[in-house]
Amino acid sequence: MDINLVPATPEIVLAVFGLALLVIGAFVRKDAGALVSRLAFAGFGVTLALVCLMAGWTTVQEGLNGLFIDDAFARFAKILVLASAMIVLAMSESWFRRDDALQAEFPVLVVFAVVGMMVMVSANDLMAVYMGVELQSFALYILAAYQRTSAKSTEAGVKYFILGALASAVMLYGMSLVYGFAGTTHFAGIAHVAADGARPVGIVVGLVFVAAGFAFKVSAVPFHMWAPDVYEGAPTPITAFFAVAPKIAALALFARVMVDPFGPWIKDWQQVLLVLSILSMSLGAVAAIAQTNIKRLMAYSSIGHVGYALIGITAGTHDGIRGMLVYLAIYLVMNVATFALILSMRQGGQPVERLSDLAGLSRTAPWAAAAVTVLMFSMAGIPPLAGFFGKFYVFMAAIDAKLYTLAIIGVVTSVIGAFYYLRIVKIMYFDEVGTPLDEFTSRVNSSVLFGGSALVLLGFLGMDWLVTSAQFAGDALLKHAAAALF
Amino acid sequence: MTLAVDAVFYLFSIVCVVSALMVVVSRNPVHSVLWMITVFINGAGLFVLLNAEFLAMVLVIVYAGAVAILFTFVVMMLDLDFTGPALRSKQTLLVGLAVGAVLLGDLFVMLSEWSVSPKAEALRASPTPDLSTVSNTVALSRILYTDYIFLFQTAGLILLVAMVGAVLLTFRRQRHQRQDVSVQLARSKSETLKMNRVENGKGIS
Numbered sequence: 001m002d003i004n005l006v007p008a009t010p011e012i013v014l015a016v017f018g019l020a021l022l023v024i025g026a027f028v029r030k031d032a033g034a035l036v037s038r039l040a041f042a043g044f045g046v047t048l049a050l051v052c053l054m055a056g057w058t059t060v061q062e063g064l065n066g067l068f069i070d071d072a073f074a075r076f077a078k079i080l081v082l083a084s085a086m087i088v089l090a091m092s093e094s095w096f097r098r099d100d101a102l103q104a105e106f107p108v109l110v111v112f113a114v115v116g117m118m119v120m121v122s123a124n125d126l127m128a129v130y131m132g133v134e135l136q137s138f139a140l141y142i143l144a145a146y147q148r149t150s151a152k153s154t155e156a157g158v159k160y161f162i163l164g165a166l167a168s169a170v171m172l173y174g175m176s177l178v179y180g181f182a183g184t185t186h187f188a189g190i191a192h193v194a195a196d197g198a199r200p201v202g203i204v205v206g207l208v209f210v211a212a213g214f215a216f217k218v219s220a221v222p223f224h225m226w227a228p229d230v231y232e233g234a235p236t237p238i239t240a241f242f243a244v245a246p247k248i249a250a251l252a253l254f255a256r257v258m259v260d261p262f263g264p265w266i267k268d269w270q271q272v273l274l275v276l277s278i279l280s281m282s283l284g285a286v287a288a289i290a291q292t293n294i295k296r297l298m299a300y301s302s303i304g305h306v307g308y309a310l311i312g313i314t315a316g317t318h319d320g321i322r323g324m325l326v327y328l329a330i331y332l333v334m335n336v337a338t339f340a341l342i343l344s345m346r347q348g349g350q351p352v353e354r355l356s357d358l359a360g361l362s363r364t365a366p367w368a369a370a371a372v373t374v375l376m377f378s379m380a381g382i383p384p385l386a387g388f389f390g391k392f393y394v395f396m397a398a399i400d401a402k403l404y405t406l407a408i409i410g411v412v413t414s415v416i417g418a419f420y421y422l423r424i425v426k427i428m429y430f431d432e433v434g435t436p437l438d439e440f441t442s443r444v445n446s447s448v449l450f451g452g453s454a455l456v457l458l459g460f461l462g463m464d465w466l467v468t469s470a471q472f473a474g475d476a477l478l479k480h481a482a483a484a485l486f
Numbered sequence: 487m488t489l490a491v492d493a494v495f496y497l498f499s500i501v502c503v504v505s506a507l508m509v510v511v512s513r514n515p516v517h518s519v520l521w522m523i524t525v526f527i528n529g530a531g532l533f534v535l536l537n538a539e540f541l542a543m544v545l546v547i548v549y550a551g552a553v554a555i556l557f558t559f560v561v562m563m564l565d566l567d568f569t570g571p572a573l574r575s576k577q578t579l580l581v582g583l584a585v586g587a588v589l590l591g592d593l594f595v596m597l598s599e600w601s602v603s604p605k606a607e608a609l610r611a612s613p614t615p616d617l618s619t620v621s622n623t624v625a626l627s628r629i630l631y632t633d634y635i636f637l638f639q640t641a642g643l644i645l646l647v648a649m650v651g652a653v654l655l656t657f658r659r660q661r662h663q664r665q666d667v668s669v670q671l672a673r674s675k676s677e678t679l680k681m682n683r684v685e686n687g688k689g690i691s
Binding site for chain 1: 650
């Protein structure tokens with residue numbers, strides 16, 4: 001027995017922080033929400049520093065009796081998750097404050113959701129996977145229903161909860177089948193079972209169920225139905241959180257579970273992921289065209305992006321995992337910056353979310369319109385913006401893995417998808433102005449918007465560095481998977 | 487001996503399956519909950535046959551004792567129409583049957599090719615303490631509180647989050663009437679009591 005707590009230090013620190021914040025929120029009378037929100041921000045900062053500095057890139061540590069693993073792959077995903085949570089938390093303060101709706105529980109729930117995500121990406125056992133997923137999901141269900149006076153928010157919460165519980169049940173059923181037929185839930189143990197070419201049908205069926213559960217969590221088609229409603233109904237800062245951090249965590253988890261324990265059965269899961277990826281890309285591109293609400297549009301856009309990221313996992317190679325991680329990092333920047341815009345959209349002090357409300361932004365706020373233009377071009381994947389590189393690396397990986405159909409469909413759908421991204425640009429520059437938007441007052445949001453678009457614009461300068469880091473992370477995952485076999 | 491065990495097994499499992507069916511088809515939701523309790527109790531019986539006494543007790547205490555009672559409360563508090571059909575429409579029935587058939591098909595495929603990995607037995611036994619020296623409740627707790635302490639603690643966090651959520655979504659911040667004893671005792675008669683001489687036939691304006 002080996003309970004080594006060291007690899008889990010960041011998680012433990014963040015969880016203790018969350019508990020402390022809960023107490024502070026309960027006892028501070030005045031303006032507890034803002035105080036707790038700032039403390040949570042600091043807590044994320046400390047955790048981020050711990051993740052970055054505690055161990056070198058190449059160290060791999062298992063801990064907590066083998067249930068937990070800390071490697072470059074997990075650290076890469078954790079850095080993305082923590083960074084996105086920090087930015088979203090900073091942006092949401094001004095949004096909630098105007099409506100006087102910032103309660104201390106909001107940052108606390110975000111902290112616990114992030115603890116769950118960190119457990120997910122560091123899981124080394126199916127039981128730890130389940131615990132992480134549930135911790136994250138519970139916090140997210142509550143966050144979706146956070147504005148309980150709004151019927152839409154309540155509906156979003158209930159819908160997300162019921163469908164999420166069903167998905168968790170399906171996933172758990174799959175895990176129990178894997179346990180029954182492999183005799184263990186430990187990743188190395190499952191890979192050990194596969195080492196001599198065994199392929200019990202029960203494990204394959206379980207694998208499909210587990211994949212379906214994960215597909216729900218990343219909102220891949222055909223398990224995406226909840227996403228547009230939840231994105232639209234949840235308060236905008238929470239939608240911004242939903243669109244980034246849980247997706248990154250769930251995709252990283254998806255990659256680890258497929259490549260590490262189930263790696264030897266790649267032929268079985270590759271076809272499942274292939275279908276998920278093709279359907280997500282196509283639906284993300286086509287269904288977004290008809291949307292008039294920008295939050296729903298972002299939901300479909302994120303479904304499409306998940307499809308592209310899944311290409312990387314489907315390839316199952318070093319290049320594929322690297323491509324997925326690069327894609328996720330770029331996706332984070334683009335999405336957070338776009339949500340900085342959506343969070344700033346107000347007319348007469350009231351938040352608005354129709355696409356047509358953006359009309360005439362080029363005249364009232366020319367710089368913001370230019371920044372959004374850069375972001376939209378990048379989302380559409382037009383070179384030399386960062387979004388292009390994200391797609392480039394996953395498509396290259398697909399071609400190297402001889403998945404030509406996947407690459408071709410990916411290119412076609414990104415051309416179709418370009419239509420609705422460019423339509424936003426058209427609305428901002430050429431449509432008649434109805435009621436103009438209020439001036440953007442939040443400095444945090446503006447700096448995220450401009451910072452994000454600058455990163456996207458000049459991203460090609462740092463692309464080498466990003467790709468090398470992702471390469472390290474991907475290598476760590478695949479090396480661990482290969483080591484488990486022998 | 488084995489014949490008796492077999493008979494008991496079939497008794498429990500048949501009652502279990504039939505009650506599970508009744509949960510779905512009962513018109514009255516309260517009856518559904520009662521049938522569900524039968525399912526739990528018979529499930530507990532099956533666990534006893536498998537020498538898993540602890541799981542059997544937990545199933546009775548937690549599921550039959552707490553969860554089912556909670557369900558009963560919820561069901562009885564809702565104003566439900568007991569006369570309507572148990573299944574909304576033919577379509578629901580068909581979809582349900584189709585999903586059930588697919589899952590059953592899956593099970594048959596797995597059972598017909600019953601190829602559990604040859605390493606499974608050893609792997610499954612590896613975390614288990616020697617059962618000849620300890621009872622299975624002790625064995626479970628030894629694993630749960632040592633090897634799997636991480637999962638145990640995470641489960642605690644999950645429950646905490648659920649509790650925070652329940653409070654957040656239902657608690658209404660209203661002014662509470664608090665009793666402040668010192669203020670009450672410090673009141674003097676002159677502050678609170680006013681004597682009026684009321685004439686007959688007239689009120690106080």
